[in-house]
Amino acid sequence: MSKFVKAAAGIVVIAVLGWISTAPYLSNEGLGRIPGVIIGGTATEAPEDFRPLNGAVQGPLLMKQAGFPPFVNYLMWVGAEGGVITATRPDGGLWAQRVRDRGGDGWLRIGDATYEMEAIEKFGDERLAMMALWAEKAGRNLDEPLYEGSEPLRDWEVFFWVPR
Numbered sequence: 143m144s145k146f147v148k149a150a151a152g153i154v155v156i157a158v159l160g161w162i163s164t165a166p167y168l169s170n171e172g173l174g175r176i177p178g179v180i181i182g183g184t185a186t187e188a189p190e191d192f193r194p195l196n197g198a199v200q201g202p203l204l205m206k207q208a209g210f211p212p213f214v215n216y217l218m219w220v221g222a223e224g225g226v227i228t229a230t231r232p233d234g235g236l237w238a239q240r241v242r243d244r245g246g247d248g249w250l251r252i253g254d255a256t257y258e259m260e261a262i263e264k265f266g267d268e269r270l271a272m273m274a275l276w277a278e279k280a281g282r283n284l285d286e287p288l289y290e291g292s293e294p295l296r297d298w299e300v301f302f303w304v305p306r
């Protein structure tokens with residue numbers, strides 16, 4: 143094997159290990175949409191009520207779905223009685239489509255705790271009620287976009303994660 147091939151292989155290995163260790167990036171544009179593969183945290187039994195976590199844990203959670211590919215994504219969330227509400231833009235994103243196609247088994251890491259959960263997509267009035275809670279935590283109302291260029295929050299897709 144030539145020195146060039148060895149060097150190229152070494153660079154590829156370093157790049158992949160770096161990506162695994164540092165992704166996902168916290169944004170919703172460019173590289174921020176590239177997921178990582180390590181969720182971390184401590185396996186923890188899910189509480190019956192996630193509402194106390196709303197004030198105790200700031201920022202997004204990490205979500206990893208079961209199966210392949212083993213991607214980890216940042217999600218905005220709000221704790222509720224019996225589970226966790228997450229939402230995503232109605233743009234055909236990978237994780238929402240995987241929930242629909244393969245089922246919602248996965249893990250949520252909130253702070254240092256990682257919970258085994260199952261995502262259930264919500265529709266109709268129930269979706270809007272959950273989205274209103276999500277929007278309130280985000281400091282918005284349902285008619286506002288989360289950021290410039292996104293759809294109004296009332297159009298977003300909602301998933302409710304329950305312990306499995």
